[in-house]
Amino acid sequence: MAWTGNVLRVDLTSGKIAAEPLNMEWARDYLGQRGLATKYLYEEIDPTIDALSPANKLIMTTGPLTGTMAATGGRYSVVTKSPLTGAVACSNSGGFIGAEMKMAGWDMIIFEGKSPQPVYLYVENENAELMPADDLWGTSVWETDERLHAKHQDPLIRIACVGRAAEEGCLYASVVNDLHRAAGRSGVGTVMASKNLKALVCRGTKGVGNLKDPMRFFQATEQGKKVLAENAVTGQGLPKFGTQVLMNVINEVGAMPTRNMREVQFEGAHKISAEAMHEPRSDGTPNLHTNAACFACTIACGRISTIEKGHFTIENKPKYWGASGGLEYEAAWALGSDTGVDDLETLTYVNFLCNEDGIDPISFGATVAAAMELYERGVISQAETGGIDLRFGSAEALARATELTARGEGFGKILGLGSLRLCEKYGHPELSMTVKGQEFPAYDPRGIQGMGLAYATANRGACHLRGYTVASEILGIPEKTDPLVTEGKAELVKAFQDATAAVDSSGLCVFTTFAWGMEDIAPQVDAACEGDWSAEKMLEVGERVWNLERDFNLRAGLTRADDTLPHRLLEEGANTGPAEGKVNDLQQMLPRYYEIRGWTENGELSDETRRRLRV
Amino acid sequence: MLRALKLEPEKCTGCLQCEMACSYENEGVFNPAKSRIKVFTFHQEGRFAPYTCTQCEEAWCLHSCPVEAIVINADTGAKEVLDNVCVGCKVCTIACPFGTVNYNQDSGKVMKCDLCGGDPWCAKACPTGAITYVDVDNTGLDRMRAWAQQSPARPASHVEPRPKEIATYSRAQ
Numbered sequence: 103m104a105w106t107g108n109v110l111r112v113d114l115t116s117g118k119i120a121a122e123p124l125n126m127e128w129a130r131d132y133l134g135q136r137g138l139a140t141k142y143l144y145e146e147i148d149p150t151i152d153a154l155s156p157a158n159k160l161i162m163t164t165g166p167l168t169g170t171m172a173a174t175g176g177r178y179s180v181v182t183k184s185p186l187t188g189a190v191a192c193s194n195s196g197g198f199i200g201a202e203m204k205m206a207g208w209d210m211i212i213f214e215g216k217s218p219q220p221v222y223l224y225v226e227n228e229n230a231e232l233m234p235a236d237d238l239w240g241t242s243v244w245e246t247d248e249r250l251h252a253k254h255q256d257p258l259i260r261i262a263c264v265g266r267a268a269e270e271g272c273l274y275a276s277v278v279n280d281l282h283r284a285a286g287r288s289g290v291g292t293v294m295a296s297k298n299l300k301a302l303v304c305r306g307t308k309g310v311g312n313l314k315d316p317m318r319f320f321q322a323t324e325q326g327k328k329v330l331a332e333n334a335v336t337g338q339g340l341p342k343f344g345t346q347v348l349m350n351v352i353n354e355v356g357a358m359p360t361r362n363m364r365e366v367q368f369e370g371a372h373k374i375s376a377e378a379m380h381e382p383r384s385d386g387t388p389n390l391h392t393n394a395a396c397f398a399c400t401i402a403c404g405r406i407s408t409i410e411k412g413h414f415t416i417e418n419k420p421k422y423w424g425a426s427g428g429l430e431y432e433a434a435w436a437l438g439s440d441t442g443v444d445d446l447e448t449l450t451y452v453n454f455l456c457n458e459d460g461i462d463p464i465s466f467g468a469t470v471a472a473a474m475e476l477y478e479r480g481v482i483s484q485a486e487t488g489g490i491d492l493r494f495g496s497a498e499a500l501a502r503a504t505e506l507t508a509r510g511e512g513f514g515k516i517l518g519l520g521s522l523r524l525c526e527k528y529g530h531p532e533l534s535m536t537v538k539g540q541e542f543p544a545y546d547p548r549g550i551q552g553m554g555l556a557y558a559t560a561n562r563g564a565c566h567l568r569g570y571t572v573a574s575e576i577l578g579i580p581e582k583t584d585p586l587v588t589e590g591k592a593e594l595v596k597a598f599q600d601a602t603a604a605v606d607s608s609g610l611c612v613f614t615t616f617a618w619g620m621e622d623i624a625p626q627v628d629a630a631c632e633g634d635w636s637a638e639k640m641l642e643v644g645e646r647v648w649n650l651e652r653d654f655n656l657r658a659g660l661t662r663a664d665d666t667l668p669h670r671l672l673e674e675g676a677n678t679g680p681a682e683g684k685v686n687d688l689q690q691m692l693p694r695y696y697e698i699r700g701w702t703e704n705g706e707l708s709d710e711t712r713r714r715l716r717v
Numbered sequence: 718m719l720r721a722l723k724l725e726p727e728k729c730t731g732c733l734q735c736e737m738a739c740s741y742e743n744e745g746v747f748n749p750a751k752s753r754i755k756v757f758t759f760h761q762e763g764r765f766a767p768y769t770c771t772q773c774e775e776a777w778c779l780h781s782c783p784v785e786a787i788v789i790n791a792d793t794g795a796k797e798v799l800d801n802v803c804v805g806c807k808v809c810t811i812a813c814p815f816g817t818v819n820y821n822q823d824s825g826k827v828m829k830c831d832l833c834g835g836d837p838w839c840a841k842a843c844p845t846g847a848i849t850y851v852d853v854d855n856t857g858l859d860r861m862r863a864w865a866q867q868s869p870a871r872p873a874s875h876v877e878p879r880p881k882e883i884a885t886y887s888r889a890q
Binding site for chain 1: 730733749
């Protein structure tokens with residue numbers, strides 16, 4: 103078994119910390135990470151509670167393959183009830199903190215209640231201690247990281263923490279680990295800060311072992327690495343270009359949401375693309391400095407960038423003159439195309455700020471885009487923005503808006519509400535490009551029909567990582583389907599959703615699935631973990647996780663009415679490109695989707711489905 | 718042929734596969750904290766660098782050991798720690814100029830790279846070729862070839878044999 107079998111439970115209200123055995127009966131049904139932590143959350147909290155009340159719990163969780171040599175085996179997730187959506191939140195991150203938790207001997211850390219004062223949790227193997235964080239409160243992620251390293255005098259500690267945005271109540275604040283990796287979506291950082299919990303500091307020296315069949319594990323993981331290395335996307339495209347490899351591709355197929363999704367192609371896409379990041383700048387260096395790997399990752403899609411010397415965003419700000427986490431596709435799209443800003447250096451600066459203070463660049467960029475549309479319509483005045491001329495395409499406005507939101511100051515407070523609450527506040531909820539209150543990622547569902555259904559039904563609100571049918575509809579993985587038709591998309595979406603839920607429960611990264619099918623993943627899990635983990639079993643686990651999340655949301659008060667898309671995507675045709683004139687035909691897919699999910703017409707789990715999946 | 722670990726930091730992505738391979742081979746668990754090879758991240762510079770024992774010919778660690786617990790493996794040239802002899806005095810950790818011998822509090826002994834008996838796991842695990850196990854006399858060969866490739870090419874039109882100066886090998890009297 104590659105689980106450590108240990109859960110650390112931290113009651114922040116009383117300060118009591120206790121170890122308990124992992125519920126192995128649940129582990130057999132939910133595997134780990136996303137699935138297993140959701141099961142804990144489902145069993146332990148009332149889904150109707152206020153997400154920012156002490157009654158909510160926050161679970162940091164690893165998968166059984168986290169901390170092993172399996173390629174990409176370094177993922178961890180933060181699971182809680184989301185303050186942005188009111189639905190279940192599960193945000194996944196790489197970096198090194200997840201593996202460090204495992205090295206220290208913990209599968210999961212469950213935070214309960216609310217600390218009376220700011221604290222952080224220090225974990226060194228079996229020793230765990232809550233320590234005062236008054237001096238860290240009000241500081242950024244980067245400063246917190248630096249101070250904690252200085253305080254503990256240990257260069258090998260790993261840190262996950264929240265920045266000022268979370269403390270100030272920004273509803274899409276992230277938990278940032280290792281300076282520039284983030285559990286980004288759905289406001290998991292906001293929940294963490296609401297508990298007066300600033301950071302997890304972790305140091306593990308016990309290691310991860312206990313493999314069920316070590317020889318078979320090495321064979322299976324070596325075979326998996328070979329497949330990743332030989333695949334064009336994971337072996338060449340992602341290391342060289344990162345996820346940004348998609349920028350020009352998606353723009354060409356007319357699915358690049360632009361200026362708050364008014365348009366579907368961005369004229370400046372080539373200026374903010376992966377190719378542009380490789381171009382030499384005036385000083386001869388390119389924006390992209392190097393690629394970088396998360397723990398155990400043999401793909402290494404991470405971007406490490408610098409901002410051009412003398413750029414207006416970093417004048418007299420030496421802390422941004424060095425290298426740090428660069429633009430990935432979702433950030434480049436949300437901060438760039440959706441706001442109409444085509445200056446690569448400004449976007450890199452804004453991305454740095456998102457890491458420095460822990461905000462989700464997708465939700466943030468999309469919220470700025472909505473605010474820009476309201477500003478251009480005259481609904482938001484320059485007085486309200488505090489003097490920012492919030493026009494589409496203004497790099498200066500974007501940079502200023504980011505600084506304010508990151509620190510929770512001035513108009514940044516309002517931007518921190520997210521697109522839906524901001525648009526409601528100004529009387530135009532129809533201009534919010536969200537599902538269940540969460541902002542869209544970088545694929546316009548008018549040009550990629552299946553993604554419309556994936557967004558509408560994603561359990562954490564609009565999300566590309568819950569059912570990435572782009573792989574099939576655009577990239578032809580595992581096989582090509584027509585992005586402009588709706589036939590067969592219900593089945594496609596369900597298949598992607600179930601498979602992804604299984605991968606997210608294993609400790610592996612979903613990016614492996616550009617090359618790996620379940621027949622590549624299951625043998626690695628099976629060689630490590632007790633029990634029988636065939637591809638079929640993995641998909642069953644994925645389906646069970648999906649239904650459990652759905653049931654959590656239904657109990658939280660969400661209904662079939664929440665499985666929808668904004669008016670703009672259902673009624674206004676795409677303005678250019680291959681999908682010109684098309685809307686998303688969600689209603690042609692949704693009933694069929696409910697049917698194959700084994701749900702009632704109201705989108706609820708049928709008794710038969712509950713019995714079959716033991717939910 | 719004696720071989721050596723060749724480290725090329727410019728190829729490293731910081732994934733730590735080498736640290737896991739090393740710790741599994743030596744400790745039976747994936748545990749970077751107990752790895753004999755370490756990858757360092759210089760975040761602000763955007764740089765990663767693997768580092769481990771270079772197996773010095775005149776090894777400071779070996780000479781400093783008061784109980785002769787560090788011996789040379791004749792087949793691999795590795796300086797190996799004999800766990801049944803080592804008393805954990807840590808003098809070698811002071812003697813090593815590079816810091817590549819370290820104490821392991823769990824075993825009470827020191828640990829250092831032993832080239833896995835001639836089949837180093839770190840090199841096998843590295844996905845980018847940043848760690849390779851090559852002819853000890855020619856660790857610079859690839860770098861020499863790369864520089865050589867940048868030297869000026871002979872013009873295509875140059876078909877005449879170049880005039881040669883006959884060197885005089887005999888030493889001037």
